[in-house]
Amino acid sequence: MVNLNTVPPRNNRDYYIAIGLEGSANKLGVGVIKCSRSAHMASGDNSHNCDVEILSNIRNTYVTPPGEGFLPRDTARHHRNWCVRIIKQALEEAEIKNPHLDIDVICFTRGPGMGAPLHSVAIAARTCSLLWDVPLVGVNHCVGHIEMGREITKAENPVVLYVSGGNTQVIAYSENRYRIFGETLDVAIGNCLDRFARTLKIPNAPSPGYNIEQLAKNCKNKDSLIELSYTVKGMDLSMSGILAYIDTLAKDLFRGNKKNRLLFDKETGEPKVTVEDLCYSLQENLFAMLVEITERAMAHVNATQVLIVGGVGSNTRLQEMMGQMCKDRANGKVHATDERFCIDNGVMIAQAGLLQYRMGDYVKDLSETVVTQKFRTDEVYVSWRE
Amino acid sequence: MASSSLDHTLTLDIPFETEAQASIAMRVLQPDPILRPQDFEVTYSTRGASLVVSVASVDDRVLRVGVSNIIDSIKTIVETADELSLQQ
Numbered sequence: 308m309v310n311l312n313t314v315p316p317r318n319n320r321d322y323y324i325a326i327g328l329e330g331s332a333n334k335l336g337v338g339v340i341k342c343s344r345s346a347h348m349a350s351g352d353n354s355h356n357c358d359v360e361i362l363s364n365i366r367n368t369y370v371t372p373p374g375e376g377f378l379p380r381d382t383a384r385h386h387r388n389w390c391v392r393i394i395k396q397a398l399e400e401a402e403i404k405n406p407h408l409d410i411d412v413i414c415f416t417r418g419p420g421m422g423a424p425l426h427s428v429a430i431a432a433r434t435c436s437l438l439w440d441v442p443l444v445g446v447n448h449c450v451g452h453i454e455m456g457r458e459i460t461k462a463e464n465p466v467v468l469y470v471s472g473g474n475t476q477v478i479a480y481s482e483n484r485y486r487i488f489g490e491t492l493d494v495a496i497g498n499c500l501d502r503f504a505r506t507l508k509i510p511n512a513p514s515p516g517y518n519i520e521q522l523a524k525n526c527k528n529k530d531s532l533i534e535l536s537y538t539v540k541g542m543d544l545s546m547s548g549i550l551a552y553i554d555t556l557a558k559d560l561f562r563g564n565k566k567n568r569l570l571f572d573k574e575t576g577e578p579k580v581t582v583e584d585l586c587y588s589l590q591e592n593l594f595a596m597l598v599e600i601t602e603r604a605m606a607h608v609n610a611t612q613v614l615i616v617g618g619v620g621s622n623t624r625l626q627e628m629m630g631q632m633c634k635d636r637a638n639g640k641v642h643a644t645d646e647r648f649c650i651d652n653g654v655m656i657a658q659a660g661l662l663q664y665r666m667g668d669y670v671k672d673l674s675e676t677v678v679t680q681k682f683r684t685d686e687v688y689v690s691w692r693e
Numbered sequence: 694m695a696s697s698s699l700d701h702t703l704t705l706d707i708p709f710e711t712e713a714q715a716s717i718a719m720r721v722l723q724p725d726p727i728l729r730p731q732d733f734e735v736t737y738s739t740r741g742a743s744l745v746v747s748v749a750s751v752d753d754r755v756l757r758v759g760v761s762n763i764i765d766s767i768k769t770i771v772e773t774a775d776e777l778s779l780q781q
Binding site: 383384387390391394395398405406407426427430431433434435437438439673674676677 | 717718720721723724725726765766768769770772773774776777778779780
């Protein structure tokens, strides 16, 4: 039995209000959620069905020029510059008048992510906590994604595919942990796509992955894929080799290296492939690998549902391929959310943090709020599930 | 090298509006560990409505980088206190 009502809301309210602060990568997000303290939450396993109402969900992204990635130092500076403004905006939109009375808990990302950006947001979270006398909860970023995905899609016990700029993991729940079944052995899928976007010098707004997706959609010859290695290793996968290879292809194409017979016709010297073809083949190849390990995880745990979370999860082609696989497997179902919840945001941190808080697990001493770059998904004890 | 003396020192005295704010700043800054404790040391305290930051380091380069990071954090705290304090 899980009782999510152990900690009563402040100020004799019959609902909880949580604010979430996220800043583990180049997105700075602040979200406020409201969640009723209904009787059915006092027993059973209902953490995926909390009737969450989103009062505000503000995000500000640090966008770098084409061909450039975001560096920790500059990203931290961006977060410091915007943090207070975004918090203020989120509070105004949520019509929070007095944070001391109206907010139950401040949730912030404790890790994993880039150290400097995480730290800059944690400083603001600690200050707010002391100014308002509101407790803090440090949240694991991956768990934030999972809990938000479950709440939005109402998927009770799905296999979770977590794909973003920094992480690629297949996760399934078992005995109070989100256990990692398979993951990348080197770079994350989002990192792979972002870096290829840098080679192509395409814009980083709204996101490099989105722009690759649009290019891939315009691919004219989808029947002939460019051959790339398919590197699934057991339950894990590797993507750095694929990236290095396709990077060389793109550079040869731009330089007009006619010696490359894959790219240029032997007789006429005309290019045989386009940038769109490269994007399409890269996506198909990587996503096929993801679908394979996800399917294997489903077979292991006997699941019928897949939940895709993380920034790359907003890719419609990935959702489509995963949907096809689920359909072929005994009427499975794929759950995905749109960019508001897939891409890093404050609301997901608030959601996971509030569950933690309602189980009585919050920061008792500020020394527990030190951020950490390495924080694995299975380190978190998931007390709010059976 | 390991036990070289931290003889490059600097003390910052940062005034806040109230004693409570200075104390909040101190408590916010204190938890974070120093990445290279053998090269850099910092202690936070308050004197009235002022936050006192005492820094000691092996050379002026490490000192400059460390102090610059602390000031960045303090800027966030000051801005948060200015903009998000509870209205009395």
